Amino acid sequence: MELTNCGLLLMFSVFLDLTLCEPTTTPECPIQIQPDTVVVRYGDPASANCTVSEDHTGIGWEASEGSVDREQDVQFITWTFENLTDWEIQPKCYGNFMIYGQCEKELKVIMYKTPDSVSISAVNHTGPMLEGKQYQLQCEVQNIAPVRYLTVKWYKGETLEDQTTYDALTKTPVNVPSTLLITPTSADDGAQYSCVAELDLGPQPYPAAKSEPLTITVHYPPIFTSSNVETLEVTEGEGVPLDCCAQGNPPPEYSWTTPQNQDQTTNCTLTTSTSLSPGTHIYTCSASNYLGNQTKKFTVEVIPIVDYLPLIAGIVAIAVVIISAIFIFIYSIYYKNTRMGQYDLKGGKSNAQNGNVAQNGKDSSLPMKKLTQPCGHV
Ligand SMILES: *[C@@H]1O[C@H](CO)[C@@H](O)[C@H](O)[C@H]1NC(C)=O
Ligand SMILES: *[C@@H]1O[C@H](CO)[C@@H](O)[C@H](O)[C@H]1NC(C)=O
Ligand SMILES: *[C@@H]1O[C@H](CO)[C@@H](O)[C@H](O)[C@H]1NC(C)=O
Numbered sequence: 001m002e003l004t005n006c007g008l009l010l011m012f013s014v015f016l017d018l019t020l021c022e023p024t025t026t027p028e029c030p031i032q033i034q035p036d037t038v039v040v041r042y043g044d045p046a047s048a049n050c051t052v053s054e055d056h057t058g059i060g061w062e063a064s065e066g067s068v069d070r071e072q073d074v075q076f077i078t079w080t081f082e083n084l085t086d087w088e089i090q091p092k093c094y095g096n097f098m099i100y101g102q103c104e105k106e107l108k109v110i111m112y113k114t115p116d117s118v119s120i121s122a123v124n125h126t127g128p129m130l131e132g133k134q135y136q137l138q139c140e141v142q143n144i145a146p147v148r149y150l151t152v153k154w155y156k157g158e159t160l161e162d163q164t165t166y167d168a169l170t171k172t173p174v175n176v177p178s179t180l181l182i183t184p185t186s187a188d189d190g191a192q193y194s195c196v197a198e199l200d201l202g203p204q205p206y207p208a209a210k211s212e213p214l215t216i217t218v219h220y221p222p223i224f225t226s227s228n229v230e231t232l233e234v235t236e237g238e239g240v241p242l243d244c245c246a247q248g249n250p251p252p253e254y255s256w257t258t259p260q261n262q263d264q265t266t267n268c269t270l271t272t273s274t275s276l277s278p279g280t281h282i283y284t285c286s287a288s289n290y291l292g293n294q295t296k297k298f299t300v301e302v303i304p305i306v307d308y309l310p311l312i313a314g315i316v317a318i319a320v321v322i323i324s325a326i327f328i329f330i331y332s333i334y335y336k337n338t339r340m341g342q343y344d345l346k347g348g349k350s351n352a353q354n355g356n357v358a359q360n361g362k363d364s365s366l367p368m369k370k371l372t373q374p375c376g377h378v
């Protein structure tokens with residue numbers, strides 16, 4: 001089983017480390033180091049145990065700092081140091097055994113140092129940035145070790161933008177620059193860039209140091225958030241508000257051209273004049289800053305007020321005339337019918353002039369009046 005595993009391992013690690021397979025080819029050195037790796041901050045204390053489970057004729061630690069002379073009749077010896085400052089330290093535990101002879105094992109020491117400072121700046125640039133141009137940001141990590149475990153992460157706000165790692169095997173502290181190229185857009189105005197130097201040292205939380213944020217200012221020409229052509233309707237005698245407000249940095253300045261050229265406002269909003277005559281009127285507005293300008297055109301349709309009073313009066317007058325005509329017409333028909341009816345119903349008693357003729361003398365005292373007032377007596 002072990003051999004098979006080793007075969008596989010060999011295939012994958014042939015370029016890396018052939019000693020992986022030593023255990024199966026030569027007897028293993030019966031020394032155990034616990035822990036096998038020490039991660040220690042520069043100047044902090046460190047210790048490790050060297051333990052043997054077999055008979056030996058002496059074990060000891062060999063190191064540039066904290067060596068322990070060979071001892072017999074012990075199961076373990078401890079390498080310890082109060083204040084570890086040797087970047088190149090490589091402690092080894094050695095032992096002499098009846099069966100294996102002398103062998104040794106090394107303690108892996110990873111000594112690290114968090115940076116003295118992490119700072120961010122724009123390279124060869126001060127002041128506002130221009131939209132669409134490229135700029136270089138630099139993060140300077142001062143005095144950090146070991147650089148092979150360092151990752152420099154770039155953030156815009158909370159968003160990770162980029163990260164850099166380093167292959168250098170230098171164990172001692174170095175200054176590490178990292179750069180980021182940015183091409184800001186208008187949306188980046190006020191964005192905060194920061195960089196973080198992080199030491200990836202294993203399972204424990206990584207020591208990290210973060211720079212102060214660099215807030216960038218982006219200058220950009222005015223832009224309208226909505227269309228730059230608008231058509232509005234307004235009733236004669238009323239005003240309608242026009243909105244020409246644009247985004248831009250520096251904040252745009254506004255100028256208006258109006259039908260009457262009376263509105264000399266420099267505001268981005270304007271209410272149309274209430275004295276516009278019915279018809280179409282054009283208002284234009286220009287939003288400008290040193291990077292450019294934008295024009296917005298408003299077409300204002302003024303709808304005339306319809307005066308209903310004369311119309312109503314006219315309709316009423318016409319109605320009166322029509323109703324009167326109908327009434328007169330109906331009455332005239334009725335009157336005709338009534339007159340004919342008098343003949344039918346009252347016959348000789350009628351007061352018509354014919355009657356007078358027919359009556360023969362009774363009313364002969366009033367002969368001519370009856371002619372002019374035919375209905376008077378009914
Ligand atoms: C070494 O072993 C001793 C005894 O077992 C123990 O007290 C000590 O914590 C160990 N030290 C380390 C670094 O493991
Ligand atoms: C550790 O060593 C350094 C340099 O030798 C020294 O400056 C520091 O004070 C020491 N720290 C302790 C806790 O002994
Ligand atoms: C920054 O300016 C200096 C001198 O003015 C120049 O030597 C350097 O190359 C510039 N760096 C970049 C990234 O433009």
Ligand SMILES: *[C@@H]1O[C@H](CO)[C@@H](O)[C@H](O)[C@H]1NC(C)=O
Pocket residue numbers: 265267
């Ligand atoms: C311009 O706008 C400001 C506020 O933004 C307002 O106080 C002022 O009255 C406006 N001026 C005109 C002429 O509308």
Ligand SMILES: *[C@@H]1O[C@H](CO)[C@@H](O)[C@H](O)[C@H]1NC(C)=O
Pocket residue numbers: 286288292293294
């Ligand atoms: C707007 O820009 C044009 C060129 O693009 C320029 O001719 C004009 O003078 C500018 N107007 C203002 C008000 O800045």
